[in-house]
Amino acid sequence: MRLSRDFFYTLREDVRDEDSASGNLLTRAGMIRRMAAGVYMMLPLGLKAMEKIDAIIREEMVRAGSVELRMPALIPEDVYIASGRREAFGASMFALKDRGGRPFVLGPTHEELFAVAARQAIHSYKDLPLSLFQFQTKYRDEPRPRFGLIRVREFVMKDAYSFDLDLEGLDHSYQAMFDAYKRAFDRMEIKYAIVTADTGAMGGLLSEEFQALCPIGEDILVMNEESGYASNLEVAACPKPEPSTEEHRTPRAVPTPGQKTIEDVTNFFGETAERFVKTLIYMADGRPAAFLVRGDHEISEVKAMKLAGCHELEMAPPEVVEEVTRAPVGFAGPIGLEIPIYADYSVMAMANMITGGNEADMHIVDVNLEDFQITASGDIRQIHEGETTPESGGPVHFRRGIEIGNTFKLGEKYSMAMDLFYTDSDNQRRPVVMGSYGIGPGRCLAAIVEQNHADGRIFWPRAVAPIEVAIVVVSTKNEAQVAVAEGLYESFQQAGYDVLLDDRDERAGIKFNDMDLIGAWLRVTVGRGVAEGKVELKLASSDDVEEVAIADAPARVAELLGH
């Protein structure tokens, strides 16, 4: 690009309302611009970086044997009703009607459409396996977009789908995609962890996430480096404690006026939180249910949903809490509840616990398991840092990650819903076994910047730098300099580099600063050295400046770029 003519600008100051380094730097570098909450313009330089990321992903997809196509974003609503996901996505789906009043949605993900498309091509076991992918815009009406490109409402996703005969075939397809993902992220030089994750709204058998390690990441990763254990906090298994050997006493009510929170009550009783049980009232698929966790623990809603076997779980509104506990919010307890009660393993190990009294200003002490009826017990809490589980093999610690990729073994869920079957060699009709695999290229871009910036400038990994070579003409009034710069520009373009010519009539300092901000990988300075037949080369990653003869510049640049 030639700056005197191209669409290019930078901002000198930090941008208001950009709460992440990547959002701020990409905006200042003139690569992106926010239009609305979670909606961004992708400007030429940002688009260039995106295209490089896309190209890497595309190459790895093709290498893994996947075939590219493109689905619509505008989709009749009944496609998602058929799979039962219209409800699962709920308000996070952008919904609209056409002029005839027919309901449409903007697709948040495309398992259904791919299943529908595959129906045309898959009839026999001879048609399998098959792998398809696309780069396509998704729409999700996030409750709270934030962190620049990291949580947005409109974004391009690379999504791929595998179709296999059986679970064994799925394992192969999954592994091929998994390896492709690793190669792609390695080429982008992203520092990431792979964690087991919740299958969530996708459903299915297994989910693993590729998480770019980064302090502003929204996911908490539970890890143990020695054993290689890594799991999303949502699903990280907790240790199962030994039952208490304390002798069980008889429950008795104790007045606790105004003591509602665990903190209140621990102070009131002068006991540690481990002696208390939190009774959380939820709506599980619309019906109230109680979940018990120890006072010092936090519930994992993902695990709780699995234990309760429900698809939707949200905190019950105060009216419901008051109805089922017959007490104001803050005094719920298991004794006398007439709704299903699910208990965490740690509660199963407790004795003489303190619970709410289901009565205003009342708690009950010395409660034991025999004093109430439990529907089911299981691991429904979040693990704490420092705990050890059989899986982790040692104490876990937490890190934060940005989810840049996710792989799912879906199984037969969508095939069954969308009627995707094949005939096997014994003339039996069988559901196709599917997998789905997503990468957020925009999140990759953001994660790369988060991981590679300092002093208000971006340091791009080699493979994704939008500008490989920036030619800075120090003085555009100096004809000799301009001629040399133009010659090099032409030569670098011929060589196929991503090259930028800063021929703006600006002072050298402005140009140098701008090239630093946008993270030009290699800078060629065409200035006073031209009089002696020389130009200067400088890598963004180093402070060293190398003088070379103009005639030698193309060869040396090629060498530095590794072309």
Added chain:
RNA sequence: CGAGGUGUAGCGCAGUUGGCUAGCGCGCCUGCUUUGGGAGCAGGAUGUCGGGGGUUCGAGUCCCUUCACCUCGACCA
């Protein structure tokens, strides 16, 4: 959805108890000087003060309303 906050020039901001032509820095335009790390001097342009309504002789400022955006929360009863 709950709570809080912010909307004033392209960007970042100030604007007193309501007061007369609405300011500052950067950027932009013109000229001169300068010219290797965000130049200097002089001159200049640019505003539905988020929108609508109201109070008032007079509103960026007060009131009502609405929209947008941001932060925290929306699991701990």
